[in-house]
Amino acid sequence: MDIETSEQGDLMSWAYSSRSLDRLNSCHPDLILLMTEALADPACPSDISILEGYRDEQKQNELKASGASQLSWPNSYHNRFPSMAVDAAPYVGGISWDWQHYYPLAAHIKAVWSRLQQAGKVGAGHRLEWGGDWTSFKDGPHWQLVAADG
Numbered sequence: 001m002d003i004e005t006s007e008q009g010d011l012m013s014w015a016y017s018s019r020s021l022d023r024l025n026s027c028h029p030d031l032i033l034l035m036t037e038a039l040a041d042p043a044c045p046s047d048i049s050i051l052e053g054y055r056d057e058q059k060q061n062e063l064k065a066s067g068a069s070q071l072s073w074p075n076s077y078h079n080r081f082p083s084m085a086v087d088a089a090p091y092v093g094g095i096s097w098d099w100q101h102y103y104p105l106a107a108h109i110k111a112v113w114s115r116l117q118q119a120g121k122v123g124a125g126h127r128l129e130w131g132g133d134w135t136s137f138k139d140g141p142h143w144q145l146v147a148a149d150g
């Protein structure tokens with residue numbers, strides 16, 4: 001974390017790759033706005049790669065079969081269209097799977113969500129949930145919009 005911060009400095013600004021944008025654009029507008037604002041914010045602790053937005057039936061069932069997902073089609077939030085889930089990984093010289101990069105990024109994304117929610121820009125009818133907060137099957141890249149009454 002500290003090494004990355006000093007290398008990136010404060011003049012660096014990040015932008016999503018076209019592949020990330022394609023994936024992000026398959027998501028609910030709240031997730032698009034959230035991830036766009038999160039990366040544009042100078043306080044963002046790392047670059048971000050969008051790993052997945054909408055996920056089709058074949059891919060969902062492949063992930064279930066491999067154990068990478070616990071859910072069969074169409075039960076994942078990734079299976080709705082637009083997708084109610086997005087997978088966002090810290091990009092630190094490459095896609096990171098290290099929790100030390102996920103926690104600061106998650107704190108940042110939650111803060112941006114709160115800010116957008118207070119401004120009335122997101123969160124009508126749903127709240128944001130982070131897979132890293134789950135007690136079993138922790139899913140660091142995973143964010144989903146859950147019905148507010150759910």
Ligand SMILES: [Zn+2]
Binds near residue numbers: 078085086087141142
């Ligand atoms: Zn996910």
